Amino acid sequence: MGRRLIPYRQNWPMLFTMVGGAAMMAAGLFFLMAPPPSEAQPAMHPTPAPIDGRRAFGYLEQICKIGPRVAGTEANTQQRRMVAEHFRKCGLTVREQPFVTVHPLTGHRVDMANLIGAWHPERLHRLVLCAHYDTRPHADEEINPDRLGLPFIGANDGGSGVALLMEIAHHLDAIASPYGIDLVLFDGEELVYGNNPRRGEYFLGSTIFARTYASQRSDRSRARVQYVGGILFDMVGGKEMVIKREPNSVEMAPTIMREVWGVARQLKARSFSNAFGREVLDDHLPMNRAGIPTIDLIDFDYPHWHKVDDIPENCSAESLAEVGQVVTGWLSLPKHGPR
Numbered sequence: 001m002g003r004r005l006i007p008y009r010q011n012w013p014m015l016f017t018m019v020g021g022a023a024m025m026a027a028g029l030f031f032l033m034a035p036p037p038s039e040a041q042p043a044m045h046p047t048p049a050p051i052d053g054r055r056a057f058g059y060l061e062q063i064c065k066i067g068p069r070v071a072g073t074e075a076n077t078q079q080r081r082m083v084a085e086h087f088r089k090c091g092l093t094v095r096e097q098p099f100v101t102v103h104p105l106t107g108h109r110v111d112m113a114n115l116i117g118a119w120h121p122e123r124l125h126r127l128v129l130c131a132h133y134d135t136r137p138h139a140d141e142e143i144n145p146d147r148l149g150l151p152f153i154g155a156n157d158g159g160s161g162v163a164l165l166m167e168i169a170h171h172l173d174a175i176a177s178p179y180g181i182d183l184v185l186f187d188g189e190e191l192v193y194g195n196n197p198r199r200g201e202y203f204l205g206s207t208i209f210a211r212t213y214a215s216q217r218s219d220r221s222r223a224r225v226q227y228v229g230g231i232l233f234d235m236v237g238g239k240e241m242v243i244k245r246e247p248n249s250v251e252m253a254p255t256i257m258r259e260v261w262g263v264a265r266q267l268k269a270r271s272f273s274n275a276f277g278r279e280v281l282d283d284h285l286p287m288n289r290a291g292i293p294t295i296d297l298i299d300f301d302y303p304h305w306h307k308v309d310d311i312p313e314n315c316s317a318e319s320l321a322e323v324g325q326v327v328t329g330w331l332s333l334p335k336h337g338p339r
């Protein structure tokens with residue numbers, strides 16, 4: 001592969017032959033047997049929030065001005081504090097979920113933290129919207145080796161999901177949902193310096209979040225929160241965005257998929273495609289394994305993925321707004337999960 005490292009979001013044929021074959025066959029069978037999306041869902045009446053795409057894009061720019069936001073750095077902490085303050089102003093109950101890892105290159109301790117903004121924290125039945133907020137240490141999809149060492153800003157990969165969560169935080173009070181809602185920022189999604197596991201592991205924050213949830217669910221002495229469904233944002237702000245159906249999401253959280261694509265269809269959201277995208281290994285996998293049915297909204301055809309040009313100029317207020325409308329439309333549904 002030369003300098004080009006194998007991305008964790010492996011290419012489709014490789015994953016199909018290596019690990020994904022059985023899963024994909026199951027997903028394919030599911031879709032062969034399931035009615036087409038237009039018939040799969042009873043009538044829904046989503047009420048999307050008036051998402052302000054310009055304001056969301058302003059958050060994206062504000063985040064990018066901090067610079068690279070690699071896990072364990074001061075810039076990463078600065079961003080987390082900025083979002084925490086924003087969530088508080090929007091009326092959310094905010095807490096951090098700290099954890100520690102070892103730096104894959106230096107062996108030094110790295111302090112990380114997820115950030116959780118809770119709307120109606122007293123409600124035990126909850127929905128979760130999440131995104132990673134750390135950025136990759138290097139733009140290692142750069143073909144030109146001279147550009148490999150340039151700063152990676154992660155406007156779409158890292159910035160867009162956080163910006164959208166910040167915009168959605170403005171609208172929660174107006175959403176008539178019977179559920180509590182958690183907005184969660186994951187740290188340590190990609191403190192990774194290559195595809196060798198010794199050079200870093202993926203999904204550290206989401207794994208901690210999911211494990212903590214699973215252990216609380218098994219503790220019968222406590223009032224137990226139950227997550228009914230979740231949506232992960234990853235690259236939801238690119239220009240000319242296309243969000244295809246991600247196969248792991250289809251297989252692991254089929255009901256949430258049908259709900260969200262049903263809302264997208266009703267809202268005529270043009271960037272949501274019925275086509276299958278590539279299988280993506282992402283923060284939604286630990287969530288689903290912990291019993292939180294979670295889909296990944298991801299534009300994996302974004303041409304600047306893990307490249308130096310993943311900057312605000314290649315992102316779009318309209319893309320952020322459209323995803324925000326679909327997601328708040330989904331939040332507004334009176335019931336989630338199996339019907």
Ligand SMILES: [Zn+2]
Binds near residue numbers: 136157190306
């Ligand atoms: Zn990435």
